[in-house]
Each structure stands twice: as C-alpha cells, then as structure tokens.
Amino acid sequence: MTSRRWLVVLLCAMPWVAACRDTPKAKASELQKLAETRKKELERRIAAADVHPDTSLPIAMWMMPSQLREISGLAPTSRGTVLTHDDNSGRISEIDPRTGILVKSFSLLGNQKQDFEAIAIAGNDIFLMASDGKLFKFREGADGQQVSFIMFDPGLSKQCEFEGLAYEADTKRLVMACKRLLDKLAPKEVLLYRMPFPLNRATITALKVPLQDVIGSNKWTKFRPSDITIDPITKNYVIVASQEKGLLVMTPDGDVVRSGPLPGDHQQAEGVAITNDSILLISDEANVNPAAITLYKWRP
Amino acid sequence: MPVLKEMIDVITMKSDRPVRRLVAYYAIVAVVVFGLAYFFPLQIARIAAKGLGDVPEGPTVLTDALSSSPTASVSFGPGSLPDVALTTVLILIGALVLILPVTWVYMSARPSGGQHNQNVVQTLIFLPIVVAGIVFIVQNSLALAFSLAGVVGAVRFRTTLRDSRDLVYVFLAIVVGFSAGVQSLAVGAVISIIFNFVLIVTWHYDYGRNMLMPTASAQWSRPLQALASPTGDHQIPDRDLILSLTPENAAALADRFSRVQKAVGSKKKKPRFDSILTVTTDKVPEAQVQLEEVLEAMTKRWSLDEIVTNTGKPSEIYYLMRLKKSVPRDLLLTAIHENAEGLIASADVETGAQVEDDKGKKDKTDGVKA
Numbered sequence: 001m002t003s004r005r006w007l008v009v010l011l012c013a014m015p016w017v018a019a020c021r022d023t024p025k026a027k028a029s030e031l032q033k034l035a036e037t038r039k040k041e042l043e044r045r046i047a048a049a050d051v052h053p054d055t056s057l058p059i060a061m062w063m064m065p066s067q068l069r070e071i072s073g074l075a076p077t078s079r080g081t082v083l084t085h086d087d088n089s090g091r092i093s094e095i096d097p098r099t100g101i102l103v104k105s106f107s108l109l110g111n112q113k114q115d116f117e118a119i120a121i122a123g124n125d126i127f128l129m130a131s132d133g134k135l136f137k138f139r140e141g142a143d144g145q146q147v148s149f150i151m152f153d154p155g156l157s158k159q160c161e162f163e164g165l166a167y168e169a170d171t172k173r174l175v176m177a178c179k180r181l182l183d184k185l186a187p188k189e190v191l192l193y194r195m196p197f198p199l200n201r202a203t204i205t206a207l208k209v210p211l212q213d214v215i216g217s218n219k220w221t222k223f224r225p226s227d228i229t230i231d232p233i234t235k236n237y238v239i240v241a242s243q244e245k246g247l248l249v250m251t252p253d254g255d256v257v258r259s260g261p262l263p264g265d266h267q268q269a270e271g272v273a274i275t276n277d278s279i280l281l282i283s284d285e286a287n288v289n290p291a292a293i294t295l296y297k298w299r300p
Numbered sequence: 301m302p303v304l305k306e307m308i309d310v311i312t313m314k315s316d317r318p319v320r321r322l323v324a325y326y327a328i329v330a331v332v333v334f335g336l337a338y339f340f341p342l343q344i345a346r347i348a349a350k351g352l353g354d355v356p357e358g359p360t361v362l363t364d365a366l367s368s369s370p371t372a373s374v375s376f377g378p379g380s381l382p383d384v385a386l387t388t389v390l391i392l393i394g395a396l397v398l399i400l401p402v403t404w405v406y407m408s409a410r411p412s413g414g415q416h417n418q419n420v421v422q423t424l425i426f427l428p429i430v431v432a433g434i435v436f437i438v439q440n441s442l443a444l445a446f447s448l449a450g451v452v453g454a455v456r457f458r459t460t461l462r463d464s465r466d467l468v469y470v471f472l473a474i475v476v477g478f479s480a481g482v483q484s485l486a487v488g489a490v491i492s493i494i495f496n497f498v499l500i501v502t503w504h505y506d507y508g509r510n511m512l513m514p515t516a517s518a519q520w521s522r523p524l525q526a527l528a529s530p531t532g533d534h535q536i537p538d539r540d541l542i543l544s545l546t547p548e549n550a551a552a553l554a555d556r557f558s559r560v561q562k563a564v565g566s567k568k569k570k571p572r573f574d575s576i577l578t579v580t581t582d583k584v585p586e587a588q589v590q591l592e593e594v595l596e597a598m599t600k601r602w603s604l605d606e607i608v609t610n611t612g613k614p615s616e617i618y619y620l621m622r623l624k625k626s627v628p629r630d631l632l633l634t635a636i637h638e639n640a641e642g643l644i645a646s647a648d649v650e651t652g653a654q655v656e657d658d659k660g661k662k663d664k665t666d667g668v669k670a
Contacts, residue, residue, distance in 0.1 A: 027342065034361060061365040095362070102360040292365060 035099040042098050042295075046279075049297040056263035056296070059279070062100040064291035068093060071283045071291045073118035073165065073227055074273035075126070082273050082281060083126065084293070085119055090128060090136065090149075092119070097281055097295055106141030109148045118165035118227055118271070120174060122197070127174060129165040132157035135174070135199070152199050158182060160191065163270075164228035168252065170235060172197050177225040177239060190214050190223055190248070192237070209254045216259050220244045223259075227272045234300045240272040240282060247272075249300075263296050274298050304328070318408050318500050318612040325401050326493060347390045348486045387483070391436060395428040395480035398492045399473055405496045406469050408612060409503035420466045427470065428477035435481020504613045563603065563620060572601065573620040574652045575629075579636070580614040580645040588617065590640035595619060598627045598635055614645045623651075 045059040064071050070087035077083060081096045081103060090108030095101070108128070115131040128136040128149075133156040138149035154176075156162070164177030173196040181191060188211040195204050214223045226242035231249070236257055239248040245266060249257040262269055262282065271283035271293075280298035285291055304325075311324035337344040403424050407416045438444045472495055479488030501507075527536055545553070565572035577595070581587040584607060595602040602621035609615045623632065629649045636647045 031361070038364075058366060062362040063365055064362065065360055100362040100364055102362060 031101065035096070035101060038099045038101075046297060055299055058264050058294045058296055060097070060100065060295040062095065062097070062293045062295075064283075064286075064293065065102065067091060067105070069286045069291050071285055071293070072116060072270045073120075073129075074229070074271035074281055074283050074293070075119040075121045075167075076229075076232075076273045076275050076281075077121060080275060080277075082275075082293075083119055083121065084271065084283060085116055085128060087116060087270070087285070089113060090116060092126070092128070092141075095293065097275065097279065097293065104143035106143065106145045106147055108136060108138060109146045111146070112136070112149075117163045118177075120165045120167040122167040122169075122172075122174065127165060127167070129162060129176065131161050131163065131179075133160065133162045133176065133193075135165075154193070154195060154199070154204055155201050156193060156204070160193075163224075163226045164239065166228045166230050166237070168194070168230055168235075171252075174199070175228060175230075175237065177228040179224045179226065188212075188222075190225065190239075192228070207252075207254050209250060209256065213256045214248055214250075214259055216256065218244075218246060218259060218261070220246060223248065226270050229272045229274055231274055231298075231300055232276050233278070236300070238272060238274060238280075240269045242266075242269045245269070264294055266294070318405065319497070319504075322401055322405070322496055322500065329397055343386065343390065347387060347394060347480075347483045349484055388433070388436060391432050391480040391483060391485065392429050394485040395432045395476055395488070396425070398476045398480075398485070398488050399424055399428045401496055402469060402472055402476075402492055405499050406466075409499055417463075417466065420469065424469055424473045427473040428480060431474050431477025432480035435478050436483075439482055500612075506613075571622075571652070573603070573622050575621050575623050576605070576650045576652075577602075577619040577621055577632075577636075577647065578650070579617045579619075579640075579647045581617065581640075581643055582614050582645065583643050584609070584615050584617065587640050587643040590643060591617070591619070591636060594632070594635045594639050595621060598624065598632050600624050 042060060049055075049057065049059050068084065068086055071084055072087045073085060075083045077094070080098065081094050083092055083094055085092050090112035091105055092107070093105045094103040096103055114134070114136075116128050117131045118129045120127045120129075124139060125137050126140060128138070130136070133154050135152045135154065136149045137152060138147045141147035156176075159182060160176075160178035161180040161182065162176050163179035164175075166175045166177075167173075168175055171194075173194050176193040176195070178191040178193065187208075190209040190211065192207040192209075193204055194207060211223060215221075220241075222244065223241050223246060224243050225239045225248075228237055228239045230236070231238055235252065237248075237250050237252060239250070240246070240262060241248070245262050246259060247262050248259040251257060263280070264282075266282060266284050267287040267289055268285040269282050270285050271281075273281045275281070278298040278300075280296040281293055282296070283291070283293045307328055308321055308324045311327065315321065333344065403421050406424060407421060410416055434448060438448055472492065475491055476488045479485055479491070563573060577591075579587060579591060588604075592602075600622040602619050605618040605620045607615065607617050623629070629651065633647055633649060636644070640647075
C-alpha cells in the first residue's frame with residue numbers, strides 16, 4: 001500500500017477513533033449511567049428482602065479488586081459509602097455499597113506497611129488501627145493522594161491483640177475490640193476498650209462481658225471479635241467474630257441483646273458496618289473464595 | 301514494516317547513519333504514543349507508569365456475584381475482560397516497539413567483520429513478549445510466582461553465546477519485558493533508548509579497544525614463520541595441512557599467497573614493504589590525496605592495499621609501505637596528521653618483523669659501542 005493510501009485510511013479512521021476517545025469525562029458519564037441502573041436494581045432487591053422473612057439472604061455481593069484481597073475493616077461515611085482497607089497496607093478505598101463502585105483510593109504517607117485491622121471515622125478524622133492497638137489518625141484524601149498522619153499508641157499492646165474499631169458518636173469515644181487476650185490467666189470474657197476524645201491513655205476504660213453471656217445457646221467455646229460497628233438506630237454495639245462465624249449485638253452497657261451465627265456463608269468475616277438506611281455490610285478476606293463485601297437487610 | 305521504513309527514510313532523508321535512523325524511529329513512536337495518549341489517556345497511563353506506585357486509577361466498577369445481568373459484570377475498569385485483553389495487547393505491542401530498535405542496533409553495531417547471530421536477534425524479539433506476558437500474569441500473586449518458578453525450573457534454557465555482549469542484549473530484552481509486564485513501559489522506553497544510544501556511540505568510536513593489543517603483523521608473524529621456515533623444520537607438518545584443507549581452501553590460500561608474494565617481492569631481495577598505514581576517515585577521496593602526498597615524500601615505496609567502507613562509522617584505508625631509514629614512525633604520523641588535518645579521524649602505523657629485527661640489531665650494536 002502506498003503512503004498516500006495509508007494517509008487516506010488514517011484520515012478516514014480519525015473521526016471514528018475520536019468518537020471513541022476514552023476521556024475521564026466520558027468515563028464518568030458512562031459510570032453515572034451504570035450507577036443509576038445498579039441503584040434501581042438494589043432498591044428492587046431491598047424491597048424484596050423487606051417482605052422476605054429470611055434475613056440471611058444477601059442482597060448484593062461485591063467482589064473486591066486485587067488491592068483489597070485482604071480486605072479488613074469497614075467504616076460507613078456520612079455520604080452512604082464505606083471506607084475500607086487492606087490488611088497489610090495503609091491504602092484506604094472508598095466503596096459505594098449501593099452501586100458497587102470503588103470511588104477512590106488514597107494511602108498513608110510513605111505507604112505504611114503494618115498489620116492494619118480496623119478503620120473508624122470520627123467527624124473529619126479517620127482512624128486506622130493496627131493489631132497492637134496503635135491508632136493512625138488522618139484526614140480523607142483525594143484519589144491517588146498520600147495523606148499525612150499522626151500515630152497514637154494507647155499502650156495496650158501487652159494486654160490484647162486488637163481487630164475491631166468503631167466510633168461512638170453520642171459519647172464521642174473510640175471503641176476497640178480485643179480479639180485475643182495476651183494474658184493466659186485472664187478470665188474468659190469479651191473485652192472492649194473505650195477511649196474518649198481527646199485521646200489519652202489515662203482516660204481509657206474497659207468493658208468486660210462474661211463469655212457465657214455472649215455464647216448463650218451457641219456452640220462456641222470462644223468468641224474472638226474481628227470487627228465492631230455501632231447500629232445507627234439503636235446505638236448498640238454489633239460485633240462479628242470470624243473464627244466462630246458469629247454475630248453479637250450488645251448495648252453500650254454490656255448487656256447482650258442477641259448472639260448467633262452470621263447471616264449467609266462467610267469464610268473469613270473481617271469487617272462489619274451498618275449504613276444509615278439499615279444495610280448490614282460484612283467484608284470477607286480472600287480465602288477459598290475471592291474477597292468480597294456482602295450486603296444484607298439489617299433488622300435490629 | 302515497509303511503511304515504517306519509508307517514514308524513517310523521509311525523516312532522515314535516506315541517511316544510513318544509525319543514530320539518525322534511531323532518532324527518527326523514536327520520533328515516530330513518540331508521535332504515535334502522544335496521539336494514543338490523547339484519545340485513550342487512561343489506557344496509556346495504565347500501561348506506561350502503573351507499576352511505579354500509587355497512581356490514581358479512577359473509579360472501578362466491582363462485580364456483583366449475585367447477579368447475572370449485564371450491569372452486574374464489570375463493563376470497564378482494571379478487572380474487566382475487554383480491559384485486561386486490551387491492556388495485554390498494548391503491553392505486548394509496547395514491548396515489541398521498544399525491542400525492535402535494540403535488534404537493529406544489535407545487527408548493526410558489530411565489531412569489524414563480525415557477524416550477528418540470527419538466533420539472538422529472534423530471541424531478542426520473542427523474549428520481552430514472553431517475559432511481559434509472564435510478569436503480567438504473575439504480578440501481585442506470590443502463589444503464581446511460586447508456580448511459575450516450578451514450571452520454569454522444569455524447562456532447560458541454556459545456551460552458549462558467542463559474544464558476551466549478546467548476553468547484555470538478552471538482559472535488556474528481559475528488562476523491557478518486565479517493564480511491559482508491570483505496566484511501566486515508560487521505564488522500559490527510557491532504558492532501551494539510552495541503551496541504544498550508548499551502544500551506538502561506543503561502537504562508533506570503537507571504545508575500549510586495547511591499545512596494547514598485538515599488531516596484525518606481530519600476531520601473524522610467528523605462525524607464518526613456522527609455516528614458511530626455509531630450514532624445512534616445520535612446526536605445522538604438511539600432513540596436518542593436507543588433512544585440514546579442502547582443495548578449495550588450498551586454492552584460495554595459494555591465490556592469496558601469490559598476491560602476497562607479488563607484494564613482498566622476489567626471494568633474494570628484502571621485502572618490498574615493511575609497514576602498514578591504517579587511516580580512518582569519513583572523507584575517503586580527499587584524505588587519499590593528502591595521504592599519498594606524504595607517502596610519496598616520506599617512504600621508499602607505497603601501495604594502496606584496501607579501502608573498507610563502513611556505514612555509520614568512519615571508513616578505513618590501508619596502505620602497504622616501506623619506510624625510509626631516515627624517517628621514523630612518529631615523524632611519518634606527525635606529517636600525516638598535519639597534511640590531512642580535519643580529513644582523518646585516526647592514523648596508525650604497524651611495522652613488520654623485518655623492521656623489528658633491524659631495530660633489534662641496531663640496539664645491540666649501540667649497546668656494544670657503549
């Protein structure tokens with residue numbers, strides 16, 4: 001083919017290529033359409049779940065991308081989205097659970113590598129907790145941004161291995177769930193630490209709930225919390241335990257409201273959150289199945 | 301490919317200089333990449349610099365495992381099927397585009413008279429494509445990496461390369477493949493561009509030539525003396541020559557030696573020539589005129605032996621000559637440099653065994669006198 005013919009072919013192809021231009025604006029418009037469709041579909045499923053007696057049926061299950069293979073904590077935002085993170089990296093992702101769109105991701109400055117276990121939002125501040133109880137406080141960042149942070153050590157690393165964190169807005173305090181007591185002689189109980197703002201080691205208090213109250217009629221021998229959240233309507237503590245595949249609801253005073261198996265089938269439930277419109281979200285790490293966030297209709 | 305060659309010819313005005321042709325190629329690639337980046341900015345950003353760290357990726361659509369409707373599956377985003385396919389195609393094409401000029405440099409920038417190995421050329425083209433594919437599959441998965449190590453461990457990939465420099469090209473091919481595989485083609489592009497230009501420049505200036513390397517005459521004088529010993533005490537027996545030579549070889553050697561005999565002169569006289577002048581130049585005819593003026597004035601006799609025309613680096617002119625006793629080597633070289641200033645790149649004189657012997661005898665006499 002001569003150069004002239006090539007030129008003609010190229011000129012003819014230009015408008016077609018231009019029409020396919022993959023700009024962020026074009027992508028955003030396409031995304032908007034998809035989000036609307038998905039929202040409608042989810043509303044239809046929620047309506048169906050409202051009339052269905054079985055609460056263990058999921059209404060959606062969003063499969064996580066590779067950067068969230070070891071998804072851990074969940075923290076609902078005021079926008080209706082949730083913040084989540086990977087176990088090994090300080091990379092925070094925002095996911096809209098109604099549309100299944102990963103909206104953005106940002107990281108802690110210097111791509112911190114810690115054993116991050118939980119996340120909570122307290123006003124404008126976000127807290128990421130490591131398994132030794134250290135808290136990393138930072139502000140929300142834009143997509144791709146690295147944000148600076150302040151680290152607070154509550155000095156509880158010798159008492160507990162932590163896995164759950166939640167913010168109790170009414171009393172303005174952080175609630176930390178202890179997964180495993182490091183003192184082998186400690187009594188069998190579920191232990192929560194509560195830290196009012198401003199954070200100070202001296203003001204930390206413990207809430208201990210006897211294990212037999214938590215277990216109730218279940219066949220568990222232990223209850224090792226893997227995350228905690230606050231029910232936005234009742235203000236009760238909702239705790240999930242990955243190994244027992246159990247769910248515990250208790251009042252802030254430590255009275256057990258109910259305990260039982262997790263809804264659905266969860267290989268490794270690492271995070272829990274409840275949205276303002278009563279959707280329960282449970283995150284699972286990749287195990288036999290890929291990592292996912294599963295949505296259920298929440299009935300307190 | 302002919303279109304690409306035509307475009308390079310247009311840009312370089314049909315120049316044969318490798319540097320010009322490389323610059324033209326990279327200019328064409330840059331234009332195409334900028335064009336693609338204009339139309340598909342997200343795709344190009346994803347393959348050019350994704351592996352370099354946390355770059356904004358924009359929104360990602362997650363799959364709903366509970367639904368089989370089209371909106372549940374990912375329509376776009378890093379995990380979608382068309383997107384993965386497109387990214388794979390782009391990284392493989394990218395790897396090919398980056399390795400092509402490396403193969404040209406490999407084929408062109410050979411030592412004088414050295415032939416390139418066609419197997420290596422083809423390996424250079426295939427290797428980055430395979431490596432890119434492997435790395436693209438393996439990245440972020442330790443399990444896959446271990447599986448790959450197991451699979452590759454079962455495949456024997458060993459070969460002896462004739463030239464150790466070939467290995468460097470193979471390494472570069474692997475680097476380009478890796479950069480494509482981790483979607484950081486920008487890194488691969490910079491590495492391959494700099495590699496090509498450094499290689500062309502070192503080849504052009506013959507960088508690293510050992511100045512203490514024995515001259516051609518010194519290299520050959522001993523075996524030739526052994527072969528042509530007048531006492532008949534041959535270190536290389538005739539029967540060995542008979543076994544090692546074919547009739548064609550023997551005829552070719554006979555022709556060559558008869559030509560050499562004519563140049564050397566008759567048996568009873570001293571050799572007609574005792575030195576070789578080697579000159580490198582870009583302007584052969586002009587340099588010849590100036591050189592021959594000097595040779596006419598400063599040598600007993602001289603003869604043009606050979607002109608080796610090189611592409612992309614200076615041509616070489618070889619003269620056979622017999623030096624006058626009154627004209628030392630350095631004086632001749634100074635005169636050549638003065639007379640052909642600006643026309644030649646380098647000049648060197650190699651002296652033969654006869655001159656070295658005479659010099660040795662003279663030194664001995666001087667020592668006795670002292």
